[in-house]
Amino acid sequence: MSGPLRVGVAGLGTVGGGVLQLLNGNGALITHRCGREIKVTAVSARNRDRDRGIALEGIAWHDNALDLASDPNVDVVVELIGGADGIAAELVEAALKAGKSVVTGNKALIARHGPRLAALAETQGVALRFEAAVAGGIPIVKALSEGLAGNSLSRIYGILNGTCNYILTEMEYTGRAFEDVLAEAQQLGYAEADPSFDVDGIDTAHKLAILASVAFGTPLDFESIFVEGIRHITPLDIEFAAELGYRIKLIGIATHGEKGLLQRVHPCLVAADKAIAAVNGVFNAVVAEGDFVGQTVYQGRGAGAGPTASAVAADLVDIAQGHTHAVLSPPMAGSKTKSLTMDGNEGRYYVRLSVDDQPGVIAEIAAALRDESVSMEELLQRPNGSGQPVSFVMTTHEVAEAKMMRALARIARLPFIAEKPEVIRIETF
Amino acid sequence: MSGPLRVGVAGLGTVGGGVLQLLNGNGALITHRCGREIKVTAVSARNRDRDRGIALEGIAWHDNALDLASDPNVDVVVELIGGADGIAAELVEAALKAGKSVVTGNKALIARHGPRLAALAETQGVALRFEAAVAGGIPIVKALSEGLAGNSLSRIYGILNGTCNYILTEMEYTGRAFEDVLAEAQQLGYAEADPSFDVDGIDTAHKLAILASVAFGTPLDFESIFVEGIRHITPLDIEFAAELGYRIKLIGIATHGEKGLLQRVHPCLVAADKAIAAVNGVFNAVVAEGDFVGQTVYQGRGAGAGPTASAVAADLVDIAQGHTHAVLSPPMAGSKTKSLTMDGNEGRYYVRLSVDDQPGVIAEIAAALRDESVSMEELLQRPNGSGQPVSFVMTTHEVAEAKMMRALARIARLPFIAEKPEVIRIETF
Numbered sequence: 001m002s003g004p005l006r007v008g009v010a011g012l013g014t015v016g017g018g019v020l021q022l023l024n025g026n027g028a029l030i031t032h033r034c035g036r037e038i039k040v041t042a043v044s045a046r047n048r049d050r051d052r053g054i055a056l057e058g059i060a061w062h063d064n065a066l067d068l069a070s071d072p073n074v075d076v077v078v079e080l081i082g083g084a085d086g087i088a089a090e091l092v093e094a095a096l097k098a099g100k101s102v103v104t105g106n107k108a109l110i111a112r113h114g115p116r117l118a119a120l121a122e123t124q125g126v127a128l129r130f131e132a133a134v135a136g137g138i139p140i141v142k143a144l145s146e147g148l149a150g151n152s153l154s155r156i157y158g159i160l161n162g163t164c165n166y167i168l169t170e171m172e173y174t175g176r177a178f179e180d181v182l183a184e185a186q187q188l189g190y191a192e193a194d195p196s197f198d199v200d201g202i203d204t205a206h207k208l209a210i211l212a213s214v215a216f217g218t219p220l221d222f223e224s225i226f227v228e229g230i231r232h233i234t235p236l237d238i239e240f241a242a243e244l245g246y247r248i249k250l251i252g253i254a255t256h257g258e259k260g261l262l263q264r265v266h267p268c269l270v271a272a273d274k275a276i277a278a279v280n281g282v283f284n285a286v287v288a289e290g291d292f293v294g295q296t297v298y299q300g301r302g303a304g305a306g307p308t309a310s311a312v313a314a315d316l317v318d319i320a321q322g323h324t325h326a327v328l329s330p331p332m333a334g335s336k337t338k339s340l341t342m343d344g345n346e347g348r349y350y351v352r353l354s355v356d357d358q359p360g361v362i363a364e365i366a367a368a369l370r371d372e373s374v375s376m377e378e379l380l381q382r383p384n385g386s387g388q389p390v391s392f393v394m395t396t397h398e399v400a401e402a403k404m405m406r407a408l409a410r411i412a413r414l415p416f417i418a419e420k421p422e423v424i425r426i427e428t429f
Numbered sequence: 430m431s432g433p434l435r436v437g438v439a440g441l442g443t444v445g446g447g448v449l450q451l452l453n454g455n456g457a458l459i460t461h462r463c464g465r466e467i468k469v470t471a472v473s474a475r476n477r478d479r480d481r482g483i484a485l486e487g488i489a490w491h492d493n494a495l496d497l498a499s500d501p502n503v504d505v506v507v508e509l510i511g512g513a514d515g516i517a518a519e520l521v522e523a524a525l526k527a528g529k530s531v532v533t534g535n536k537a538l539i540a541r542h543g544p545r546l547a548a549l550a551e552t553q554g555v556a557l558r559f560e561a562a563v564a565g566g567i568p569i570v571k572a573l574s575e576g577l578a579g580n581s582l583s584r585i586y587g588i589l590n591g592t593c594n595y596i597l598t599e600m601e602y603t604g605r606a607f608e609d610v611l612a613e614a615q616q617l618g619y620a621e622a623d624p625s626f627d628v629d630g631i632d633t634a635h636k637l638a639i640l641a642s643v644a645f646g647t648p649l650d651f652e653s654i655f656v657e658g659i660r661h662i663t664p665l666d667i668e669f670a671a672e673l674g675y676r677i678k679l680i681g682i683a684t685h686g687e688k689g690l691l692q693r694v695h696p697c698l699v700a701a702d703k704a705i706a707a708v709n710g711v712f713n714a715v716v717a718e719g720d721f722v723g724q725t726v727y728q729g730r731g732a733g734a735g736p737t738a739s740a741v742a743a744d745l746v747d748i749a750q751g752h753t754h755a756v757l758s759p760p761m762a763g764s765k766t767k768s769l770t771m772d773g774n775e776g777r778y779y780v781r782l783s784v785d786d787q788p789g790v791i792a793e794i795a796a797a798l799r800d801e802s803v804s805m806e807e808l809l810q811r812p813n814g815s816g817q818p819v820s821f822v823m824t825t826h827e828v829a830e831a832k833m834m835r836a837l838a839r840i841a842r843l844p845f846i847a848e849k850p851e852v853i854r855i856e857t858f
Contacts, residue, residue: 022579022721032646032761033578035754131576137722139576146575147560147568149462150451150742217461275707275728292451293566293729293739299704300725310722313579325464325750332461 004037005320008068010091011080012045012052015105015132018305019078019312020054030313034320038313041073069094076101076127076319078312084108096120096128101324103315105132105308110328111206111222114213118328127324129315134207135160135284137307138300139314144215144288145327151290153215157253157429158286159279160207162302163191163198164230164250168238168267169280172247175235190282200229201250201265208252210328212263215288216256219331221263224339228266237352237422240393241269244350244378247277248424260338262345268427269350276429287429343402348377348426351396353411354389354419361416365392368414372407374399389418395426433466434749437497439520440509441474441481444534444561447734448507448741449483459742463749467742470502498523505530505556505748507741513537525549525557530753532744534561534737539757540635540651543642547757556753558744563636564589564713566736567729568743573644573717574756580719582644586682586858587715588708589636591731592620592627593659593679597667597696598709601676604664619711629658630679630694637681639757641692644717645685648760650692653768657695666781666851669809669822670698673779676706677853689767691774697856698779705858716858772831777806777855780825782840783818783848790845794821797843801836803828818847824855 007023009016023030023038031037042060044067062068065087068077077095079102081088088106095102096117104110110117110130121128131141135158144153159165163185170181182199185191197203205225213220230250241248246269254263270277275297279285284302289295301307331337355361369376380393396404408421436452438445452459452467460466471489473496491497494516497506506524508531510517517535524531525546533539539546539559550557560570564587573582588594592614599610611628614620626632634654642649659679670677675698683692699706704726708714713731718724730736747753760766784790798805809822825833837850 018721026579026581026720028761029581029646030579033574033758137577137719138725139572142571142576143568145462146747147571147743148566148739149746150455150459150739152455152458217458275704278702278704278707290566290739291455292447292735292742294736296567296727296729298725298727301723306721307723310577310579310719313721314576317578318575321752321754323750323752329462332457 002036004039005316006039006041006073006075007078007316008042008044008071008074008076009040009078009080010044010065010068011082012043013080014305015308016045016080017052017054018309019080022309022313030317034317036320038316038320042068042071044068065091066094069098069100074100076103076316079104079106082106082108084112089113092117093120096124096126099124099126101127101319103129103312103319105130105312107133107203107206107210111209111220114210114220114328118326119330122326125324127319129318129327130210131315132308132311134210135286135298136300136302136304137310138284138286138298139311140211140286140298141214141327142314143298144211148288148290148293148296151292153288153290154257155253155255155289156211156215156286157251158211159249159276159284160204160252160286160302161198161250162282162284163195164204165279166190166282167199168230168233168248168250171233171235172238177235178231178233199231201227204250204252204265208254208263208265211286212254212256212261213328215254216261217329217331218256218261218337220328221261221339224263226264226266226342230267232422233267233424234422236391237424240352240380241350242272243380244395245272246270246426247272249276251276251427253427260340262340264342264345267424269424270427270429274429343400345401346398347401348398348428349396349404350424350426351394351408352422353392353417355392356416356418357390358416364414365411368407368410372403374404374407431465433468434745435468435470435502435504436507436745437471437473437500437503437505438469438507438509439473439494439497440511441472442509443734444737445474445509446481446483447738448509451738451742459746463746465749467745467749471497471500473497494520495523498527498529503529505532505745508533508535511535511537513541518542521546522549525553525555528553528555530556530748532558532741532748534559534741536562536632536635536639540638540649543639543649543757547755548759551755554753556748558747558756559639560744561737561740563639564715564727565729565731565733566739567713567715567727568740569640569715569727570643570756571743572727573640577717577719577722577725580721582717582719583686584682584684584718585640585644585715586680587640588678588705588713589681589715589731590627590633590679591711591713592624593633594708595619595711596628597659597662597677597679600662600664601667606664607660607662628660630656633679633681633694637683637692637694640715641683641685641690642757644683645690646758646760647685647690647766649757650690650768653692655693655695655771659696661851662696662853663851665820666853669781670779671701672809673807673824674701675699675855676701678705680705680856682856689769691769693771693774696853698853699856699858703858772829774830775827776830777827777857778825778833779853779855780823780837781851782821782846784821785845785847786819787845793843794840797836797839801832803833803836
């Protein structure tokens, strides 16, 4: 292993450029750390003529990214094109089939095709690594698969999408509406023109599916994840939450136990004094709980050229040192994991109702709750000016999701309900 | 590598017992994760007859721990005896010389003899691992040496001693004095009968020396660390700090740059809204800053059987998978690192003076500060009842430590100073 590890990089956008900068700038350090050079020998991108501010002399250029898979001067393909299918998926598969290791930052690809690609990598005796796919530069895949390898993990959760966390933080600090802050985030480049992947929770779900599989050793199961985004969160909810001692965060949560695996992504009210409540702006945080280690927390920047390049480099250093063991391991023989649905989840709820102020309102709401055994914990009522509907906020004790949803469906049909009830789950971490 | 990895455990106290419990309880999981069994084949402890609640059938017993080094049925020795010298050091050296890998949780040993032992391990082609030596179950050595391997790290700091953090947290919450809380911590088993290692900052310094060497690739240098403990912190300082927006934490800080390496351990005032200020009780936290990744934060339990066993298991899984690369690497060719002293450090200071209330007091203090170019930032004065000395608290702008200390020495000699001035450094993270 004394020769250089030869790397082919597909995709020279912000992240790809960052990887080249890192390998160039910290080259001597990396060579020292892993005992051999890590050298970019080939690249591929859409536009050869674009000035990226990176020296590409002596590096082979492929117009077609797929050619990296057959380039004899490439040992490892770094895939930074993105997208669950299309050229990215073709490239990764072709590279593995050609006996090359693959490093990718593509969460959609891993969440959708990870198990199949991991099996292919294992057959080929090469590595498939994706530290950059989850939580930016935080070495969380390594922490889970190696650092906590002695533990049986029971729960993993985190703030996994910087765009949503930025929007919620801004909404809280400025009192502005979701649409306003989203538009600003788009202008600042923190949110995509089509923000759905981020704000509807899909990106968080991709990452959660990967984390859960790595943490629990369960089959990667993106399809079963309960996903709810942050579009429905209003400044009023953030304000009421604060009054009740909570902050609102979009959190991905996976729990694994005797009953099975429950994976869910939704906005949460979290107690303001918890570590995860203090993670602001574009930062990510992951909490992993194991039977021996207890609770461990990992925080850092969740995106951007630097953090992502850092994660790609960590994977390359591992591969350069010959550490090619599978991260997404096939499930243990005889183990079967049932994916659970949200229905049976026991939790607490924040509910905001907008009601026309008339006699008997509380009695009817209370009856709907009682009939489903939902027990109220706190109540806040705030007048909205005469003639306007009244904001009526409550939190509940623990109750099964299905019961809560049935009670809410009944409440939503009551004649004095002026708007669709707003429901946010309360998580006690 | 399909046969089991055979482990000999030296020391069956709380931690050693935890390791056996973990390898036993999570054996199937570990075998699945690393593709081979990790099996305890031999143990050594002082008292064979003590009931530890662990099944030792089928495991060889050695009255003399050194015999583990020559046991042909042992591939890896786990050293959990403790102490920088004596039997622990002899065992580790003998095991490495016998061609066995070593896993240890012994920070004093690594801080004192790490480089020599690491060089021996490298010569022998075996691993020397010590994840359990720093920050309990937090996989911080792995994060630094592998997860952030692509970065040039510039600063690492953390709360590394759970005993001190517990004492400071209790002092803050209850307003009780250091001695009181220490005595209670000793009763609860959170502090040793001889607490000096913990409360005088030595344990934190051991861990900081290890972290700095791993993070920066600089030679491990315990001797140069500036070390100050927490014995002089009073409830009054904690109260004033809170009034100024700070909390007091014992922090180990290492910075590495063009000028050299500065390592220091001392109580710090940290802004109350920073993540590290919120780390309470027996928890540890480490912050690592790299040129690409930015700031990353790691938190978890810093001690105890479970977290320590988790760290030992992670090292064993690595070794079982053949990952035997050096963690304490020899410095890069041509690199020389100058260890800096505290004198040149630029920082801000909290100073509490107890002064007899008389005219001209502030003028004389201000003159002493002015003559060393120390610029005051905030001032608090609080009467202590008539005839009693007055508490006079100030914070300063940035100034070199040497100047501040000269100014303070002059102030301490002023006739109206009733007690030794209390100085705590303010860290802006």
